[in-house]
Amino acid sequence: MREVRRWGLFNTSAFRMSMGYTLLVTLAVCVTLGSTYLLTQSIIQGDVDLILDTELRSLENQYVRSGIPGVTDEINLRIDSWGRIGAVYMLADPKFERLAGNVTNWPFDGEPAEPWPEFRIESIEPGQSSVHPVRAAVRKLPNGDWLLVGTDMSQDRRYVRTFQIATLWGIGLSILAAGIAGFSFSFRLARRVGHVTDTCVRIMSGEQGHRLPVIGTSDEFDALAASVNRVLDRLEEQTRTLRATFDSVAHDLRAPLHRLRTRMDAVLRLPALEPGIREPVESSLREVDRLQRTLATLLQIALAESGAPLASPAPVNLGELADELVELFEPVARERGLTLTGRADHGVIVEGNRQLLAQLITNLLENALKYVPSGGRIDVAVKRLAGHAHLVISDDGPGMPAEERQRAGQPFARVGQRSGLEGSGLGLSLVSAIARLHRARLTLESNDPGLRAVVTLPLSAAQAPSPASLSRSMSA
């Protein structure tokens, strides 16, 4: 859960999907408005070009009919139209000197290269002067004179500019709208998916009665919630059955052992018991106690491996617990000529059961005490590493063969059973079972020389790193 929360909303697939959608919408809007713009512009240009072409042709006809004077007359006749429709005319000699028209100077450097040359013209009218863009067409008359026809484009340019601005606004607004829609869509989706995740996390941490909210919108989320709830109901039922079965098995195994022990106890309390009876009964009693311990371990492993979740987990300060156990074992280690040291960070808090975690550390310590020869060292460290709690118990003893180290994690793997040493060999199986119950990982590594047991546990949500709490408040 924390991995999802770390980046919050931006890391959800809903967000990525809606961002992709936003991008697609933006692209579509750009293409549509852009092509409309280009089309409109070319239509306007085409209209202008047609008019210019027609004008030129009619002046050329005039030249054919009545020569230069005819053209000059015609131009002078049309000049007035500048004010009305923005028409520009000019007749120039081969050296581009003005002969007639409403343009004072030839606007180009000689003959323009492009078919529809454009230039700027300053219109001088009483009271005001303004610069206008002009699109023109130029033709050389058979006598070498130059004929220029142009039209004021400022109206069209304004129209195009307006269109341009409208297009840009359109694109901008649609990106914004798509963005907002995508964001709120992914936010809502993330929130509902978040409910599912939260519920699952709570159930995994022991709140088994928890269920997904069915809002009543009868959408796919409600359908999902309902079916997840059905699965959870069944799981809870199975867990209940499992525990009941487990309880009755434990009871059936312990009750006869209890009767046996009680009877032997009663025999030992008889007054004036002969040593010939006392001693065998006492040693049998020790055997019963050993049997009972093995049974307790087996039951605990079986319960942990059954997949039943950890009952009533609570925050446990793993660092403090490790130090307490180091303090408890230190005199025993010293008695055996071993050095036991602890380096625990007291800020490492995990979610779990204090007794089981203490049992885990105890078993690892007792395992080390059993195998490390006198003069050796055992070290217990608890630290926070990469968002996890690390419990490391290392020694410089004889270690363990690689293939045995790998088998250690398997349930009921009888590892650590080295020749000549007493022990049921269930200690490490219990360690791995408790680790599994805490969603932790147990790895046995070579310490070169010796054995290093590393237990990696998830940190308690109570001390999640700050980015998580940040995104949590965001999605809340």
Add this chain to the structure above:
Amino acid sequence: MAGALGRAEPGSSASNHSAVHSRSVHILLIEDDTEAARVLVTGLRESGYTVDHAADGREGLSRALAGKLDLIVTDRMLPHMDGLAIIQQLRRARLTTPVLVLSALGTVDDRIRGLKAGGDDYLTKPFAFAELLARIEALLRRSPSAAAESTVLRVADLEFDLLARKVTRAGEQIELTAREQKLLEFLMRREGQVVTRTMLLEGVWDLHFDPQSNLVDVHISRLRQAIDRGAERPLIHTVRGSGYVLREEEE
């Protein structure tokens, strides 16, 4: 529990009991396993207690509600009515009689459930009879004197100032670690009572399982070194098959 052989020392334990209880102490045992119950009842009577036995939950509850009892020892799984339900009914009736739960389940959360329901102590079957006796003794002593909280504990010439965290023997200060002090406090508060290894692991280290190592023995021997070394009359005594006791012995 480990290695506790339950060997009674009739002389010392009988005198001990008579010294503590002026009148007969009345215990109700609720246990459906008749064979185990018979042996337990005999053992408890030999130890000087007056014992009643109920073989199922309903009978147990009615006796518990009716009689004037000093202590109830109840099995966890009983016919008709669960041991925990009995405790809940008792507590609802505002009866504060101490209850010791015996359970054949022994899982970590079963223990928690037992104490949450209002039980005062919890023992997993099978247990040594000596363990049961020690715990019964502890529960019986606890109830009347719990109110009398003193800030200085005294046993013979051993003094523990709880506020200053200072321990002296015959006026001479003894340096102890925090945990050794806790161990000593636990023993001094139960002066004259047998305290088992399991009780020490639970009370001093809050560990509710049996480590294989002789941890408690090593810590006691260290405490002994600090308290009793060179002393004429040692205060910490080993009770064979049971545990330890801190008391001044009259010689």
